[in-house]
Amino acid sequence: MYKFGSVQKKILLTLSGGVALGFSSSPRQYYRTLRLLRKEWQKINQYNFNRSLRRLSDEKLLEEKKLSDGSFKLILTAKGKREAKILSLLGNSINFKKPKRWDGKWRLVLFDIPEKNRLFRDILREHLRTLKFLKLQHSVFISPHPFEKPIQELISLYSAHPYVRVITATNIDNETVIRRHFFKR
Numbered sequence: 001m002y003k004f005g006s007v008q009k010k011i012l013l014t015l016s017g018g019v020a021l022g023f024s025s026s027p028r029q030y031y032r033t034l035r036l037l038r039k040e041w042q043k044i045n046q047y048n049f050n051r052s053l054r055r056l057s058d059e060k061l062l063e064e065k066k067l068s069d070g071s072f073k074l075i076l077t078a079k080g081k082r083e084a085k086i087l088s089l090l091g092n093s094i095n096f097k098k099p100k101r102w103d104g105k106w107r108l109v110l111f112d113i114p115e116k117n118r119l120f121r122d123i124l125r126e127h128l129r130t131l132k133f134l135k136l137q138h139s140v141f142i143s144p145h146p147f148e149k150p151i152q153e154l155i156s157l158y159s160a161h162p163y164v165r166v167i168t169a170t171n172i173d174n175e176t177v178i179r180r181h182f183f184k185r
Contacts, residue, residue, distance in 0.1 A: 007044055007052040011062075011074075056080070085157060086123070098145050106178070107148055108167040109133065109141045113160065120158045127154055134181055142172070144182050 053074070056062045061080035065073045076084060109128060113121040131150075133141035148166050155164050172178065 005048075005052060007048050008056055010044070011049075011052055011056060082157070086154075102144050102183070103146070104170060105144070105146075106169045106172055106175075107143045107146065107151075108136075108169060109151060109164065110167065111139045111160075111164040113139075113163040117158075117160065117163070120160055123158070124154065124160075124164070127151070134178060142178060 053062070053064075057064060059079075060077055061083055062074050062076050065075055067073055109124075111121070111124060113124070128135075128141045128151075131143065131145070131147050133143045133147075136142050148168065151164075151166055155161055155166075
C-alpha cells in the first residue's frame, strides 16, 4: 500500500468528494466542518502542496487537465478513487465511536489470503492493528468493539470475500487474558 503524507491524504480526500462533508448530519455541522477544512488547508506549506501534487500525479492517482483559460483542473484517476476510498474507510474506522458499555461479544477476523494477494493481506493487517485488534495467531485477530461493518467494506473493496471471515462470538476459552488486554483498569 502506498504510504501517504498528511498533505497527500488531504488532497485525495478532498478530491474524492469531501468525505468529511458527506458525514455531516445537519447544516450547522456541515459549515463547522467547512471552517475546520479551511483552517487545515491554510496550514499547508505551498512547497509541500506542490510536491504532494507532483507525487500523486507520478503515482497515477490524479491527473491534471489544462483548461482553455490557462488554469488547470485536478481529477482523481480510478486508482486514485480506490485509494481515497481506502483512506476514508480507515479514517472512519479510527473515528468510529466505541460504545460506552461492552455488549459481551467478541469480533474475530480470520483470513487465509493467497500469496498472489499479499498486498491486500498486508493492508488488512494494518487496518486491524489501527483498529486495535489483538493478534491471537498469525491470521486471527480479535476485538470487543463492533467494527464488523468497516471490515466488511474493506473486504468488499478488495473482493476478498472467499479469504476472510468475520465472526461474532460470545465465549472464548482464554477470555480472562483477552479481557485484561482490552479492559485495563
